[in-house]
Amino acid sequence: MSEVRHDRSGPGPAGGYHGVAESARALMAGPLLPELGGAPHDVLADVTRAFAAGSVDLTHPAALARMQPPSLAVAAAAELVVATLNQSLHAWESGPFALEIERFVTAELATLIGYGSGAGGTLTSGGSVSNLMAMTMARDSVLARRLSRRPGQEGVAGLHRRPVVLAQEAIHFSIGRALRILGIGEDQLIPVAVDADGRTSAADARRVLFGLPGTDLPLALVALAGSTDLGVIDPLRELAEVAREHDLWLHADAAYGAGALFSERLRPLLDGLSEADSVTMDLHKFGWLPSSSAMLLVKSRGDLQDSFGLATTTCLTSADDTEQGYHGLQGESLQTTRRADAFKILVALRCLGRERLSAMVDACHDLAIHAAERIREEPRLELVAHPPLGAVLFRYLTDDPGKADEVNGAARRELMATGRLLLARTHLVDGAGVQRVYLKLLFLNPETAPEQVDDVIAMFLTTARRIEAEG
Template sequence: MIDTGRNAALAGRPEGLEQLRTLLDTALGALGDAALKRGGPLPAGGPDAAVAAVREAMGGGKFLADEPSAQRVTDLFEAYATWAADLTHPSAVARMQCAPTAASAAAELLAAVLNQSLHSWESGPFALELERQLIKEMASWVGFGDEASGTLTPGGSISNLMGLLLSRDHALKDVDSTGPGSGEVSRAGLAGRRIRPRILCSAAAHFSIARAAGFLGLGRDAVVTVPVDDRGRMLADEARRILGGFAPDEVPVALVATAGTTDHGSFDPLPELAALAAEYRIWLHVDAAYGIGALFSPTLAPLLDGLAQADSVAFDLHKFGWTPASSSVLLVRDQRHMDCLDQQAVYLNPSDDEAAGFTALLGTSLQTTRRSDAFKIAASLLTVGREGMGAWVDACHERARYAATRIAAIDGLDLVAEPLLSTVIFRCRPADATPVEDESAWNAAIRRKLMAEGRALLARTKITGPNGRPQVHLKLVFLNPTTTEEEIDGLLTDITAAARELAESEKVL
């Protein structure tokens, strides 16, 4: 029986640990039962069924009820497990969202029970030092030296935001030094500066780059998109042309390269862009949120040649890395560029405590209270090891290559291109006997049909077709190294069956 109300205990206390054992049995039982109930990566029923499931689990009551209920806790566990997307299912190929290792999940539980934070030494001394050492090792992964620094963040978008924050302060500190807005931007602000900041990124860059420009006061219009080739890779010559054409008041803040685009998994030409950034003395930020997986593979690692010349690198280990979200990282080649984040708070990191070695990580992050994400990352890395990480990345790459080969051979499916990492883009093509009026709407409906029936979770995107118009395409994202070729064949059979059923019914959902 789960204790509730006044009998509920704090997790770290002896009586709380006993309650936790009971709750863990309930939770693990819910996970096992859910796998049997689902049948696919998600229960059938679509959005209406998901809404109804939440209402049923709550029993029509409020979250903060007058009378706590052990049964409602059990119902909540069971419903959450049942309606969670099963990331271990071979047909869950919609998102860059991995299933975590058992070790990292156990570490997540321990971290939750102990609830350490990184904003003051006494809030988590081991957690603080663990992150410092992990950041140091990860900096060596990308080729940075001892002067590097970094931090863990809630996600790739925040890592990109922080990278551009550092680049903004670096690029604009001494610009327009005689104006009313001169000096460090984090202190003096942008008002009064007679300049137009510019951020260069590819047309295939992640949307978080433009959003970060808005958050940082530069404005989304400060982002200049550089043309790409047919696989979404930035054209370095075009970047050079744009830089050469800037007016005197246009100040380049950063050149953002993408290592692993969300669609093709393409890598911008890092050596060429690093040389260009050095020539123009521009901050080079590399968004490797997805592409960092290549680093672990001896075969794919050359895709990241030139990464060591970046000023900052963002990447996620809740994609390739098999740790629970959030496990994102920002690395900076020169730790001095993080000085703009430095903050003294007399109740958190007083100077005499810091001088005595009781140092915190308040000055490396946008956050104050911050969880110990390094713990679960360390647990996963220690469990899988470098060779294992490489083998898992290679397995996902091989699954994508197999899927692409099968798609190219199946009548009614059109492959866009061979996969570069672990994404596969394709579209369904209607048979001559059953023409479809709007093929984009039909492809989108195929995806929704598979989701609503709980048979498969696919991604979608838009790719410009031969007619020059963007068309809806479907996308498979392989991050599960245990998926078999037979399971991929079964997934493609489900996709073609759903396409045929919709075409024959002449119904677009």
């Protein structure tokens, strides 16, 4: 809201956690369900004004903390249409046209990846759910082929072999969480070494697989296709060869990196993506769409149906209706009732077109390169690596190296508390094998100017120097 932005000095609300919490408590001092309701216009205006005042302004050039782009206006308008029509995708009679839109959108994006006519996909709430679904299909597919087991019906107890999944340590935490949920266990995530560029080593994956005891049953190899910290993209074709040699499921987590598909410049980075059995993609990152605009795409549509189809006849399944086309998508998703999220994707991508979308992705990449070069020029700042996508990792270097983590963390919190700058924080192991605090700039606003990036870096430097000096 314009009046909220006018009162701010940056992308965040001033006052930090305590200020926002106090404002929220003031708004919600009364009961959630009062005895008598208020006038809709007044309630909506009051709650919206307070909500906006305590929210992040994602259009501000200093909103660089998370993978949240400012939403396209047309996509926000499309969200209103979706909410107003309130269609669902679980049954034909709940959203007939919405079903056709999702089928079209997933088929088109599967083609963009390079999948053939047998591919499928589903919209999800985010990359974590997509990764959970991918690990479910990996478990079901491999156990069915190797052991004639139906884990969806029979479970995994009594296998007499330990199911394991291979991935490098930089893989998204949702993979480990998926293994917990599936009953495989996070301890069964076997690490694979990386090369000098942080990419999963196909040679080491082979070494690990050959070294596994016979009591282990490898299910999947998980590849990075744009890690959240360094934007690492694994050698996808090489990993696909390993997966085929050992009859594994290859999953590519491209939740962030899939945006490179829209760029003529960056698309070659994802060479081999079509070799993966499944791919996670989030268009609420590169794509400039409101959450949720995520999807799971699969090389074989049948794998989705095998893992998520309904095993028994229900009020949502009928063979004669299905034969005539009167069926929903409840058998290809974790969810039953599900929003028509593909509608906003269709509207947004039709409005943008390939040329404009490519330019937007490239603009964010250009900003990341500019920031990296600017950081390199500062003797007090350390750049971790050249950014392949839109994330830049760096840290402030203190005179006493032992205080660097403290100063970097304090500078970030102070800038958040004032609302002037929002940075992400992560942890990496340095060359000495010690885990250190690093800060992250995430560029997802193509309208940001290089001069504004310079201002952000100068603001951080000033704050960090003062905190170090104050000791």
